[in-house]
Amino acid sequence: MSTSLLRQALGEAVGDDESLFDEPEVNFGLLDEYSKREIRRAILTAVAVPGYQVPFGSREMPVARGWGSGGLQVSLAIVGPDDVVKVIDQGDDEGVNAVNLRRLIVSSTGIPESTTPEDSTLIQTRHRIPEDPLDERHVLVLQVPVPEPLRGVERDMRELARMHAEADYARMWVSLYEDKVRNGVITRTTGYPCLVDGRYVIATTPIPRWDVPRLHQSRFLSLFGAGREKRIYAVPPHTDVEPLTFEDVPFEVEVTPGATCRTCGSSESFLVEVPASRVDGGGHWVCSDSDWCRRRRERRDHPSNGGDS
Amino acid sequence: MNFDWALKVSGLGKIHGVPDLRALEDTGPDVGTAKSALTGAIVAAWDVGFEVAPGEALGVIGESGSGKSTVMRCIAGDQTSTTGEVLLRSLDRGRTNVLDLDPSARRRLRVADLSVVYQDPAEGLRLNVTAGGNIAEALTAAGWRHFGRIRDRAAELLERTEVPLSRMDDLVGTFSGGMRQRVQLAKALANEPPVVLLDEPTTGLDASVAAGVLDLIRNLLEETGVAAVVVSHDFAVIEMLTTRCVVMNHGRIVEAGLTDRLLEDPHHPYSQRLVGAARA
Amino acid sequence: MTEHIFSCRGLTKDFVLHTIDGRRVEALRGVDLDILPGEHVALAGSSGAGKSSLLKCIYRTYEPTSGTALLRLRSGEHVDLTRLTDQEMAHLRGRDIGYVSQFLRAEPRRGPLDIVTRAGVSRGMDRSTARDAAVHSLRRLNIDEKLWDVHASVLSGGEKQRINLAAGTISSPQLLLLDEPVSALDPANREAALDLIGDLTTQGVAVLAVFHDIEAMERLASRIVLMRNGRVEMSGDPTMVLDVLTQGATA
Numbered sequence: 001m002s003t004s005l006l007r008q009a010l011g012e013a014v015g016d017d018e019s020l021f022d023e024p025e026v027n028f029g030l031l032d033e034y035s036k037r038e039i040r041r042a043i044l045t046a047v048a049v050p051g052y053q054v055p056f057g058s059r060e061m062p063v064a065r066g067w068g069s070g071g072l073q074v075s076l077a078i079v080g081p082d083d084v085v086k087v088i089d090q091g092d093d094e095g096v097n098a099v100n101l102r103r104l105i106v107s108s109t110g111i112p113e114s115t116t117p118e119d120s121t122l123i124q125t126r127h128r129i130p131e132d133p134l135d136e137r138h139v140l141v142l143q144v145p146v147p148e149p150l151r152g153v154e155r156d157m158r159e160l161a162r163m164h165a166e167a168d169y170a171r172m173w174v175s176l177y178e179d180k181v182r183n184g185v186i187t188r189t190t191g192y193p194c195l196v197d198g199r200y201v202i203a204t205t206p207i208p209r210w211d212v213p214r215l216h217q218s219r220f221l222s223l224f225g226a227g228r229e230k231r232i233y234a235v236p237p238h239t240d241v242e243p244l245t246f247e248d249v250p251f252e253v254e255v256t257p258g259a260t261c262r263t264c265g266s267s268e269s270f271l272v273e274v275p276a277s278r279v280d281g282g283g284h285w286v287c288s289d290s291d292w293c294r295r296r297r298e299r300r301d302h303p304s305n306g307g308d309s
Numbered sequence: 310m311n312f313d314w315a316l317k318v319s320g321l322g323k324i325h326g327v328p329d330l331r332a333l334e335d336t337g338p339d340v341g342t343a344k345s346a347l348t349g350a351i352v353a354a355w356d357v358g359f360e361v362a363p364g365e366a367l368g369v370i371g372e373s374g375s376g377k378s379t380v381m382r383c384i385a386g387d388q389t390s391t392t393g394e395v396l397l398r399s400l401d402r403g404r405t406n407v408l409d410l411d412p413s414a415r416r417r418l419r420v421a422d423l424s425v426v427y428q429d430p431a432e433g434l435r436l437n438v439t440a441g442g443n444i445a446e447a448l449t450a451a452g453w454r455h456f457g458r459i460r461d462r463a464a465e466l467l468e469r470t471e472v473p474l475s476r477m478d479d480l481v482g483t484f485s486g487g488m489r490q491r492v493q494l495a496k497a498l499a500n501e502p503p504v505v506l507l508d509e510p511t512t513g514l515d516a517s518v519a520a521g522v523l524d525l526i527r528n529l530l531e532e533t534g535v536a537a538v539v540v541s542h543d544f545a546v547i548e549m550l551t552t553r554c555v556v557m558n559h560g561r562i563v564e565a566g567l568t569d570r571l572l573e574d575p576h577h578p579y580s581q582r583l584v585g586a587a588r589a
Numbered sequence: 590m591t592e593h594i595f596s597c598r599g600l601t602k603d604f605v606l607h608t609i610d611g612r613r614v615e616a617l618r619g620v621d622l623d624i625l626p627g628e629h630v631a632l633a634g635s636s637g638a639g640k641s642s643l644l645k646c647i648y649r650t651y652e653p654t655s656g657t658a659l660l661r662l663r664s665g666e667h668v669d670l671t672r673l674t675d676q677e678m679a680h681l682r683g684r685d686i687g688y689v690s691q692f693l694r695a696e697p698r699r700g701p702l703d704i705v706t707r708a709g710v711s712r713g714m715d716r717s718t719a720r721d722a723a724v725h726s727l728r729r730l731n732i733d734e735k736l737w738d739v740h741a742s743v744l745s746g747g748e749k750q751r752i753n754l755a756a757g758t759i760s761s762p763q764l765l766l767l768d769e770p771v772s773a774l775d776p777a778n779r780e781a782a783l784d785l786i787g788d789l790t791t792q793g794v795a796v797l798a799v800f801h802d803i804e805a806m807e808r809l810a811s812r813i814v815l816m817r818n819g820r821v822e823m824s825g826d827p828t829m830v831l832d833v834l835t836q837g838a839t840a
Contacts, residue, residue, distance in 0.1 A: 166413045173449035174435075178442045180456060181478050246456035312676045362676065524698045531707070552679045567649060567675050574651045578607035585608050 029076040030108040035059055039077035039232070043223060046234035051196030053147050053164070058230040068101055068126060069227030071143035075105060075124050078139065078223075084112050086120040091128040091270070091288035098126075115291040127190070129211040131269050131292040134220040136237065142206065147226040147233060149193040149203035169201050169244075176244060186245060189254070193244045196235055201244065210253045210270040215241040259285040264297040314360040314398065315536035316384075316504045321357040321393030323379050326350030328391055338558040338579055343374065353379040354560045357393070363503065366530050366537040368547035368554030368568060370583070376560040377540045381508050383408075384538070385425045386415040397422055399503050420450045424497035428509035430489035433496065436482035440467060440492045443481055447499040466495035470525060487518035491525065498533060505530075507550075508540045523549055544587040548572060556580045593661070594795040595624040595647075595764050600656035600671075602646050602819075616642040618819035619656070622797075624764065629786075629796040631810035631827070633834060638816040640799045644766045647797070648688045649678045660686060663763060683712050687765040689757035691750070691772060701727055701744070701752045702737040708756035719759065726755035730781050746773040754782055758789060765789060767798035771805060783808060803831060 029036065035057075042056035061069040079085070087102040089095035093115040101124060106113050114120045117132040126143040134140065153171040154160050163169065172193060179186050191205030192212050202224070204212050215222060215235050222235040235241055243251040260267045262274075262284045269287045276283030287293035324332060332345035336352040344351045354376035361367045371377040382388035384395050386407075395407040399422045407418065419425070427433045434443050444463040445453075453459050467477055470491040476484070481492055490510065497505060510526060511519035527550055530537050539550050547554055547568060555565040556577065564577040575581045602617040617639050624630050632640040645651040647658055647670060658670040662685045670678065670686075682688070699707075702723055709719025727737065730751040741749060750773045758765065771782045779802075787809055790796055800806050806813060806827065813830040815823040823830060 162413075166416070168416070168450070170446050170450040174438055174442050174446045177445040177449070177456070177459065178439060181439065181441065246459070247454045248457050312680070360676075365676075365679075520698070531711075553675050565675070566652070567679060569650050570652055570675075573645070574604070576605075576652070581606070581608045 026108050028081075028109055029079050030062075030104070031059070031073070031076050035073075036077045039073055042232045043074065043077065043234065046223070046232050047221070047236050049200075050236055050239050051200030051202045051233060053200075053202075053231040053233045055230055056232050058227045061227065062104060063101065065228040066145060067097060068124070068143040070225030070229075070232070071124050071126070071141050071227070072101055072104070072225070073227060074141045074223050074225035074232060075122060076108070078141075079105065079109055079111065079122055081109070081111060083109075083121045084114050084119055085122045085124070086114050086117060086130075087124045088128060088130065088289075088291075089126045090272075091130075092290045094290070116295070117291075127206045127208070128270070128288055129207055129214050131287075131289040134218070136219055138220040140220055140222045142222060142224045144203070144205055144224045144226040144231075145228070146191070146205055147203055147224065147229050147231040149191070149201050151203075164200060167199065172201060172244065176246070180246070180249060186249065192251075195240075195242045195244060197239050198242075200233075202233055202235075208254060208270065209243075209251070212241070212243055212251075213253070217241075256285070261285060261287045261293060263287065264293045264300065266293070266296060269293070312360075312362040314396075314403075315363045316361045316398075316538070317394075317396040317403065318360075318380075318384060319358040319394045319396075321380060321383060321395065322355040322391045323353045323376075323383055323388065324350050324355075324391045325353055336559065337561050338563050341559065343376070343559045352560045354383070354390075354557075357555075357557075357562055359555055359562075359565070361504070361536040361538060363536050364534045365553070366539055366551040368551035369538060369540045369557060370542065370544070370547055370554055371557035372542055372583070374559070375542075375557040377542075377557050378508060379560075380557070381425075381506050381538070381540045385423065385506055386412075386419065387425075397504060420447070421500035421502055422504065424500075424502040424505045426490075426493055426497050426505065426507045426510050428512050430481075430486065430493040433493045434481050434489060437480060439478050440472060440481055440484070440495075441477045443492060443496050444499050447496050451500045462499070463495075466499055467492070469498075469529070470495040471521075485518075487514050487522055490514065490522050494522075494526065494529065498529065498535075501533070503536060504538075505535045506538045506540070509542070510539070511546060512541070512543065526550060544572065544584070556583065592625065593623045593659075594626050595622070595658070595660055595797070597622050597647070597658040598656055600643070600646055600658060601654045602642055602651055603654045615819055616651070617646060617653075620816075620819075620821055622814065622821065622824075624795045624797060626793045626795055627790050628811050629790045629798065629809045631806040631813045632797065632799045632816055633806065633813050633830065634816035634822070639819040640816055641768055642819070643816070644688070644768050644797065644799065647764075648682065648686065648766055649673075650688075660764060683708070683762070684760070685763045687757050687762035689754055689765070689767050689770045691769045692753075698740050698742065700736075700738040701732055701741060701748075701755070704741060704752055705755045705759055709759040712760040714760060722759050723755065726759060726785070727752075729785055730755055731778055747775060747778060750774060751778060751782060754785070758785065761789060761792055761794050763795065765794050765796045765798075767796060767800075769799055769801065772801065779805070803834075807831065 038057055042054045046054045061072055063069050063072060085102060085105050087098045089098035102113055117130045117134060121137055122139055124141040150160055150163060150172055153175050176186055190208050191203045192209050193201050194204050196202050217238055219237055221237055224233045245251045259271050261271055263286050266287055269289060271285040272288045273285055327348050327350045329348045332348045332350040332352050333355060335347050336343050336345050343353060357380050359367055369377045383390040390408055393408060396403040397407055441463040444466055445459050448459050448462060464474055464477060467474060472488060472491050481489055511522050514522060523546060541547055551568050554568045554571055555562045558579045564580045572584055575584045598621050600617055600620040604614040606612050620643055634640055642651060646653045649670060653671045659667050660670055661667050705723035705726060706719045709722055710716055732748060732751055741752060754770050771779045774782055783805055810827045813827045814821055815830055
């Protein structure tokens, strides 16, 4: 219903009080200062103890649980007036979820947004790390559905806490062993377990194996927020992140030999398959990072480059 | 002659309930009960002590309720004791009381210093993991990270415990009781611990299966040179596996001696009753 | 006394049977005995005389009630077997002191070669030396090579007994205790077994044996000790003692 109709309909009830139809006044970054303080403390603890899952008082957010509420709380706690925000979902800035989250952040802060990592400072993501190199200017905030790497192996909370506390990851190694025995390779795709700073094992959910090596000794800070599970963990810059694997089983990233992006021709970025369908063709590969792909195509097709394809 | 023990237990005691020492007065083999009428506590074990040297197997015999399982669980760390000293040569050369360690330190001992083989293999194994995987758990806990070598070692151990290699990648839950026990043995020996505790290792197995497992245990004990404690109510087991043993009754040791001596010349009235019943 | 390999004084064994009425059974009532290196002492006497009890008391399968039992070890040191700790005694068994009983103890699933080899290994021999010695003994005692890998439990009484003997004699102890070691053997195999035992004394092993077989005693013993009611009644030259025995039987 349009605003004018609404006004008409309620006009008698509310009289001349127009303020009801204005955008609500919110605190900078939506969260109240006490909430920000608590979340920031959790973030500081997480950065101080790399890989350790810090419990935090996850609040109800204007996004449903499971849709990035954890990442959102982290972003809103650390966002400042000088930040520029990029939000992607599956590498795509225009996914519905990404659009919603970005709008929430922008409308509660008034900061500019961008799709280019070069121009951004705060990057919130579900499922990808942007292809562009990131550095000290960037904070990467990852939305995490399941923060617990040992979840497939143990259910009991106390036992999980003990295993992390005592660095007793034998059960994780057993599950990797069983995986390799059963399938010939370690089959995990997203959420590959990694050892951070030689101490804690984390779930790198939701990023694919392709992006895991980007975390190792990175120049940027990575923060992982899990809203439903109420945990925050971090990989500070210049920290070791080693995928768990056996000495004689090298960690491999996804590779489809011969595949290139239909849009920009790249074979060195993370590609996703567009399934074949009778409606609009398909059955080809495109870059997951849509903005990177677009810029690459633009550079390639620019007249000064001779329009090389 | 000097026999350097690998395991030394002294004054081990466990009281369930109020830890009042008056309970000692009205419990024990002379009184005929482990439960104190004075304090209501149960003296499950008291003043238990023995030494075991590398290559030796010591038996702990008793009927159910004798306290033998309590003793085993207190040494293993599955139960907290009330008092006592347990020394392992492999830990600080026997100068630290294992019972004083915090739970996580005790758990670490179970990786390569002290192994336990339980009566129920399900207690020492993960049934939803393969035979090889169970052994891999012990090895990775000890720091093994090479898949090929882990697999080789697991295969070697399974072969040694006579588990068909074709079943190495089968879930232990699909194994029979005797086969599960063999896998448990393989896992217990994976990191070559100097001390192994065996709690009724063949009880509950069919007679023919038990004979095979017993034989295997005997061979393994001889070949690995571990210091072993074998807890059992079954004299045949004690006779086959041990050279010395202690007899427990209502929480106390009533007699100790060479195994064949205890079976042919028991002194204590309770020992005589026990041996007499076994022989019958 | 130092020239003897073994020497016991006043060795006594009482059993107190708590399961009956606490009654006391006296199995040995003070035994004195000396054995020199290379001596084969045969214990004779009717059953219940205390012959087996004496062997068991020396080996500590029975715990002597009182008395001393000195053994000269290979090292030259003398120890009182009645005063040793359980661990010390366990260590001596099979090394300085050997014991062969009538019965094959709990070895059902091993073959003869394995049993005898392991006996050698547990005495401190290295595996290949033990194996060679085992092969030698088994051949000597006429155990068919085809049976060397067969589980001992399916073998005959005579075969088991010979395996027992081979295992018990694989390394030469200072003192060897034998309790009816050939009772289940037929004449030919008995011959081979007695031969082997006889050789041990030639090598200097002191042997204390119980045989019910007079011929065996005659053949092997350098001295016969006649026991009765837990005591030594007479000790001396085999012919002399045996005369007394046979006279007693016919009288």
